[in-house]
Amino acid sequence: xxDSPDNSSTTISTxxxxxxxxxxxxxxxxxxxxxxxxxxxxxxxxxxxSPPFRNLDTLLSIFGQASILxxxxxxxxxxLISGGLDLSVGxxxxxxGVVVGIALAEYEIPVFLAVIIGLAVGTLLGAVNGxxxxxxxxxxxxxxxxxxxxxxxxxxxxxxxxDLSRFPDSFQMLGSGYFMPMTIMFGVALLTGLFLTKTxxxxxxxxxxxxxxxxxxxxxxxxKSRIYYYMIGGxxxxxxxxxxxxxxxxxxxxxxxxxxxxxxxxxxxxxTSLFGGRGxxxxxxxxxxxxxxxxxxxxxxxxxxSVQRITIGGIIILAVYWDVWRxxxx
Amino acid sequence: MTSSSSQKTILKANGISKHYxxxxxxxxxxxxxxxxxxxxxxxxxxxxxxxxxxxxxGAISRTSGTILLDxxxxxxxxxxxxxxxxxxxxxxxLALVNELSxxxxxxxxxxxxxxxxxxxxxxxxxxxxxxxEIRALFQKLDIRISDIYRDAEAFSGxxxxxxxxxxxVMFGKRIAILDExxxxxxxxxxxxAMDLVASLKDHGLSVIMITHNMQHVLNYCDRVMVLxxxxxxxxxxxxxxxxxxxxxxxxxxNESKVA
Numbered sequence: 140x141x142d143s144p145d146n147s148s149t150t151i152s153t154x155x156x157x158x159x160x161x162x163x164x165x166x167x168x169x170x171x172x173x174x175x176x177x178x179x180x181x182x183x184x185x186x187x188x189s190p191p192f193r194n195l196d197t198l199l200s201i202f203g204q205a206s207i208l209x210x211x212x213x214x215x216x217x218x219l220i221s222g223g224l225d226l227s228v229g230x231x232x233x234x235x236g237v238v239v240g241i242a243l244a245e246y247e248i249p250v251f252l253a254v255i256i257g258l259a260v261g262t263l264l265g266a267v268n269g270x271x272x273x274x275x276x277x278x279x280x281x282x283x284x285x286x287x288x289x290x291x292x293x294x295x296x297x298x299x300x301x302d303l304s305r306f307p308d309s310f311q312m313l314g315s316g317y318f319m320p321m322t323i324m325f326g327v328a329l330l331t332g333l334f335l336t337k338t339x340x341x342x343x344x345x346x347x348x349x350x351x352x353x354x355x356x357x358x359x360x361x362x363k364s365r366i367y368y369y370m371i372g373g374x375x376x377x378x379x380x381x382x383x384x385x386x387x388x389x390x391x392x393x394x395x396x397x398x399x400x401x402x403x404x405x406x407x408x409x410x411t412s413l414f415g416g417r418g419x420x421x422x423x424x425x426x427x428x429x430x431x432x433x434x435x436x437x438x439x440x441x442x443x444x445s446v447q448r449i450t451i452g453g454i455i456i457l458a459v460y461w462d463v464w465r466x467x468x469x
Numbered sequence: 470m471t472s473s474s475s476q477k478t479i480l481k482a483n484g485i486s487k488h489y490x491x492x493x494x495x496x497x498x499x500x501x502x503x504x505x506x507x508x509x510x511x512x513x514x515x516x517x518x519x520x521x522x523x524x525x526x527g528a529i530s531r532t533s534g535t536i537l538l539d540x541x542x543x544x545x546x547x548x549x550x551x552x553x554x555x556x557x558x559x560x561x562x563l564a565l566v567n568e569l570s571x572x573x574x575x576x577x578x579x580x581x582x583x584x585x586x587x588x589x590x591x592x593x594x595x596x597x598x599x600x601x602e603i604r605a606l607f608q609k610l611d612i613r614i615s616d617i618y619r620d621a622e623a624f625s626g627x628x629x630x631x632x633x634x635x636x637x638v639m640f641g642k643r644i645a646i647l648d649e650x651x652x653x654x655x656x657x658x659x660x661x662a663m664d665l666v667a668s669l670k671d672h673g674l675s676v677i678m679i680t681h682n683m684q685h686v687l688n689y690c691d692r693v694m695v696l697x698x699x700x701x702x703x704x705x706x707x708x709x710x711x712x713x714x715x716x717x718x719x720x721x722x723n724e725s726k727v728a
Contacts, residue, residue: 339592349568358578
């Protein structure tokens with residue numbers, strides 16, 4: 140079948156033992172260098188424009204601010220790659236924060252147990268998102284929009300009349316400073332990346348997001364897999380919530396508001412397709428760093444929060460336009 | 470290209486119907502596939518060809534009908550059931566995921582996990598093994614695609630069809646079902662795809678093929694069944710028909726002459 144003009148891909152080559160891993164590394168780099176270049180460029184622009192921007196603390200605070208949202212965004216990446224959408228993770232974040240707060244402040248249970256309960260609650264709420272979609276056939280947008288308000292309500296009911304603050308020192312360690320959140324962020328990103336690229340379920344996310352019908356006809360268990368992806372989204376939201384509660388040393392149901400949108404924005408800016416089938420967590424990390432660099436950089440230039448929001452909004456549209464444009468040109 | 474009645478029947482589908490509300494997309498159709506043959510399914514647009522194939526392979530639910538493999542009744546209610554029974558299907562336009570590499574496409578739904586704790590616990594995949602199996606398969610079938618890490622969408626229609634057909638050899642233990650394997654292919658690519666179809670026999674597969682191309686029926690198939698308006702209109706040995714007869718059977722012109 141070698142009558143395509145593109146001969147490079149059709150001629151027989153003799154593969155060496157290493158060509159496989161090298162080729163796939165090359166492919167990954169080709170996909171990521173553009174966003175990486177954009178990040179460096181944006182950083183350099185602020186570096187030139189603002190003298191106080193030029194120090195290590197600024198760089199660290201960019202990473203620090205990015206870390207909690209980036210963890211959340213790792214889950215969003217998985218869901219978007221599979222062709223899904225989860226608008227409820229900000230509210231799952233709120234519920235988990237409150238639950239962990241209650242567990243620690245009111246019941247004073249051991250920290251590790253509170254963490255596990257928090258992770259379990261997040262995963263469970265994610266599972267509900269997935270199961271409702273699979274059973275009812277209602278689109279992800281609507282189901283998770285319902286989750287967005289419903290889970291928020293749950294968080295408010297749980298938190299009402301409670302003082303959820305002053306947690307044990309060992310818990311506060313998790314999210315304070317830069318080191319722990321960043322380490323956990325890189326750990327979560329690494330695990331999510333391994334999941335997506337190396338495992339069966341991870342590979343099926345790309346297949347389902349790329350063409351659900353082909354995946355189904357190929358014997359992929361689409362419904363079951365989808366539920367797992369939403370569970371991962373919930374788990375990541377819970378991880379992020381636990382870190383933030385620890386960092387702030389208080390929990391309240393108002394936290395996590397609009398986080399789902401920041402997460403989706405970072406995923407999309409990084410180059411994961413909003414339409415499913417393509418993407419990766421490396422891109423999401425870079426996307427989150429781009430967003431935070433712009434926010435911090437603009438703040439250093441004295442630009443108001445409102446104008447920062449307008450800028451981020453414009454960039455999100457631009458990023459999706461880029462995706463649409465690339466799809467059209469294929 | 471011989472077919473004799475002494476050949477044993479490998480697959481038999483009896484009374485297959487698919488109704489959508491009051492519309493009978495497929496009405497009481499029987500299908501018989503003999504061991505080692507290439508059976509063509511022809512018919513006009515909307516005659517029920519794809520519906521028949523999908524109903525047999527569990528891609529859509531049947532209103533009624535039973536399926537026998539080697540004379541034994543088998544339950545085929547999902548694509549996975551069909552695969553388990555040794556039936557591999559290449560659906561038109563639904564063969565490959567554009568966003569996946571060639572390796573991941575061929576093994577989609579049947580990935581090989583690593584033979585260690587990561588494979589068993591987390592479903593960690595053995596890409597090295599899958600890659601090498603694909604290279605061996607492509608060599609066997611003379612498919613010249615070396616860059617199996619590239620996304621499927623990067624390849625030409627002919628190459629994509631070759632990859633899709635290779636899945637039937639890789640996994641189809643008994644039967645390959647092909648829905649218009651040369652649709653949207655150029656003349657040269659069609660010829661190569663059909664040569665590949667013809668070679669499926671050599672790999673122990675019996676083939677059912679939907680086609681619109683009468684030349685392909687006459688050159689590559691042993692028997693042909695004609696569907697018209699959801700019903701079985703005729704089954705013939707290919708050596709007993711010519712292009713005009715087939716067109717007559719497809720359009721129903723012959724019958725109206727009789728009537």
